Amino acid sequence: MDTEATFPLIISVDDHTVEPADVWQSRLPKKYLDVGPRIVRAPLKEMTFLGGRFRPVMGEPGDDGPLGDWWVYEELRRPLTRLDTAVGYSRDEIKLEVITYEQMRPGSYDVPQRLADMDVNHVQSAVCFPTFPRFCGQTFTEAQDHELGLLCVQAYNDWMVEEWCGPQARGRLIPLTLIPLWDAELAAAEVRRNAARGVRAVAFSEIPPYLGLPSVHGDDWDPLFRACDETGTVIAMHIGSSSRMPSTSKDAPPAVGSTITFANCCFSMVDWLMSGKFERFPNLKVMYAEGQIGWIPYILERADVVWEENRGWGGVADKVHRPPSELFAEHVYGCFFDDAFGLRNLDAIGVANVLYETDYPHSDSTWPKSREVGEAQMGHLDADVVERIVRGNAIELLGLTPEGLWSRT
Structure with missing residues (x-):
């Protein structure tokens, strides 16, 4: 195909927003403003990122060290x-260093500037994961005051829907909301509200037990999964x-983790395929950003072999009644921005289970050459296949307009 002439406008299912400083300060009740999330400019004392763990230490006013903007919360x-x-x-x-808002590209937090950067990158629409709350709201889950945490989740969602994806976005920014992970009933209510x-x-978390939460194998999350099943809400799980x-060790450099970032997605997908949830909630869809x-391919092959050969003693015969690869085809979506081997x-x-992304504004992002990357990697595919991967599957999955x-509505 002539991708140079026909490459479709991209719908990215994994970009990111850096929240403006006033997201919570302008929405929380007055009594919580001193403990709720707020920005403070302060020096960095030290910062490490080893063994998959990020450890920054904030200095005091007057200390030596580079100045950065810090989120302070509890x-x-x-x-x-x-x-x-x-x-x-x-x-x-690109280094591991603290920065201020003035030192970042404005499209990171400003809607008109984001749309302009999307135009440069041949992107029509984008789903954006959070930054300060972390990828599924762990920041609020780990906080001490869950009453405040729930208000923070709701404030973020209100900002996401009403401002980030509000009228000035012209339908080009697609909302992704958070839930209070510590309470499945509250989480279900927030899904329905949104x-x-x-x-x-x-x-949602790719592996909830890593957060001290129940796994997907029990019934704890059923209220949430039922709400998603009934409302057509996709469960989006981002690496991290x-x-x-x-990672492999406490002293492994970030390059080790960066090479194997897919690993938790792999483990998570096997969890879901062997959980029986897709048979109990037939409309449930999950995606791995x-x-x-x-x-x-190999994981599906192996899962089918285990299901066929070992389901009797493997603990899944009574809840997984179809080959995992069939369940995958109906319920699971993989997301990529640079994966020639996968293509x-x-x-x-x-073809129906693949979505495209640009990862703006992260260091792995293909911006501003996401079109060129896509053209290079998808040039061997038929035009209708490229159309589905780059935008058609996302339109169907996320309930977007035909445009x-x-x-x-």
Whole structure:
């Protein structure tokens, strides 16, 4: 196909927003403003990122060290870093360092500037995961005051729907909301509250037990899964949404974890396929953001073998009644931005189960050349296949308009 002439406008299912400083300060009750999330400019004392663990230490006023903007919430001190928003910098200039809002690309937090950067990148629409709350709201789950945490979740969702994806976005930004992970009933209520205003995606943890939460194998999450099943809300799981990036040792450099970022997605998908949830909730859909897709064929092959040969003693015979690969085809979506190997093995994954992303504004992002990357990697595919991967599957999954835009109705 002539991709240069026909490459479709991209719908990215995994971008990110850096929340403006006033998201919570303008929405929380007055009594919580001194403990709720707020921005403080302060020096960095030290910061490490080893063994998959990020450990920053905030200095005191007057201390030596580079100045950065820090989110302060209860006892948490979390700086904005160059890894939060790296687009516009050469790969060799991207370091683990604190930054201020003035030192990031405005499209990271400003809607009109984001739309302009999407135009540069041949992107029509985008789903954006959070930054300060972390990829599924772990920040609020780990907080001491869950009454405040629930208000913070709701405030974020209100900002996401009403401002980030509000009128000025013109339907080009697609809402992804959070839930209070510590209470499945409250989580279900928040899914329904947002579904009533057109939201069709909610963030969840790839491996909840890593957060001290129940696994998907029991019944604890059923109220949430039922709400998603009944409202057509997609469960979106981003790498790192377990607060534990894959690594091999405490002293392994970040490059080790960066190479194997897909690993938690792999483990998570096996959990879901062997959980029986897809048979209990037939409308449930899950997607793995930034997990790439090249690893999927072998996992499906192995899962089918285990189900066929070992289900009697493997503990799944009474709840998984169909081959896992069939369940995958109906319920699971892999997301990629740079995976030539996966695209060469698309027949073993399924054209209908693949979504495209750009990861703006992270250091891995293909911005501003997402179109060129897509053209290079999808040039061997028929035009209708490229159309489905780049936008058609996302339109169907997220309930977008035929034009690829989000609408409240």
